[in-house]
Amino acid sequence: MTTFDTGDEIVWGLNKAVSINATVDNFGDPRYGCKIHMKISKQFKLSDERKCTYEADTAENLTYVICPFGSLPNITYKEIHFDLTKINPGTTDIEFSSDLICLGEALKDEGEKYHLHITKENSPYIQGKSDPEVFEYTAGIAREDEYMTLHHVFTLGNFGPSPVNTKVYLLFPQLIINNTALVQLVEVKETLEGTETSCYPEDLPDIIVDSIENVTLEHNLYDDNTVATNCSDIKNCFTFLCRGDYLYSPTVTAKYSLKVKINTTFLEQYLLTLPDKKRILAYTSSAFHSNATLCLNFSNAAINNKWILYV
Known part of the structure; x- marks a missing residue:
């Protein structure tokens, strides 16, 4: 009989080790020579390799472990400790099988198979800001080729304990005149531990589309002359997907850089077309x-009546 100290579940990132407890009822010769033969994922590594022998099967990504029980009579108990190495992100369960092989009379043992379920418990968060904080140009004399650049930066972190993927959707609105x-x-890109990953256009999944309808998108209301443009209506927005790796440590964050430029002449014309002579965008x-739950944040920018862009 074999049991695990974690039960039949492992929390990814929380459980660093697993103990397998094996019990054998031996009614034969005291020197029956029983050994337990285990077949387990390579993500399990023996804590004490001196007590058992093991052989890796690269093709099947498995490890064969053989542990002797010694020569005690009757009931024999053995505790085998494994360290959990880096679990593959796509792993949902780990299969474990064991067979008892003894000398002498064959036992009526057909082996045991178990499934250890891998669960994820993480707590991601997103923070948004704009950099730099101020843009400025003179209204009425802007050239047609003059642009202002908005740089929005988002940070994805995770309080753990399980790692979290860095799959983030970035949305920004378009203005037409x-x-x-x-x-x-x-520019739109993700940076994780010095490695940059390009982001690409991708439609939003239904879970996010449905959630947007119940979210009030924030904006900075500097005064009553403000008109907001955001992605509460995704038809007027660009959507990009950034799909990098995983955050394995709470001390590591992923950065998302979104840069857009706006023609100042067209922007001035756009503001003049707004109702009630709105002068702040x-x-x-x-x-x-x-x-498991939707995590979101925003980055705000506003252009006031002095044609200064506050972010």
């Missing part, structure tokens, strides 16, 4: 991380 797009994409981009 006279069939001309005001917003042009400059609040521009909001959004970041969504879909985990």
Whole structure:
């Protein structure tokens, strides 16, 4: 009979080791010579390799472990300790099988098979900000080729204990005047531990689309002359997916850089077309991380009546 100190479940990132407890009823000769033969994932590593022998099977990504019980009569108990190495992100369960092989009379043992379920318990968060904080140009004399660049930065972290994927959707709104797009994409990328990953256009999954309808997207209301543009209506927004690796440590974060540029002449014309002569534009981009629960944040920018861009 074999049991595990973690039960039939392992919390990814929380359980660093597993103890396998094996009990054998031996009614034969005291020197029956019983050994337990185990076949287990290579993600398990023997804590004390001197007490057992093992052989790796690279093709099957398995390890064969053989542990002797000694020569005690009657009931024999053995505790075998394994360290959990890096669990593959896609692993949902780990199969474990054991067979008891003894000398002498054959036992009526057909072996045992178990499934250890891998569960994830993480707590991701997203923080958004814009950098730099102030943009400025003079209204009325802007050249047609003059642009201002908005740089929105999002940070994804995780309080753990389980690692979390860095799959994040970035949304930013488009502005149109006279069939001309005001917003042009400059850069969208993810950076994780010095490695940059490109992001690409991707439709939002239904779980996020449904959630947006119940979310009030924030913007900075500097005064009553503010008009907000955000992605509460995703039809007027660009959506990019950043799919990197995993955050394995609470001390590591992933950065998402979103840069867009806006033609200042077209922007001035756009503001003049707004009802009630709105003179402040609040521009909001959004970041969504879909985990067990929806995690999101925003980055806000606003252009005031002095043509200063506050972020």
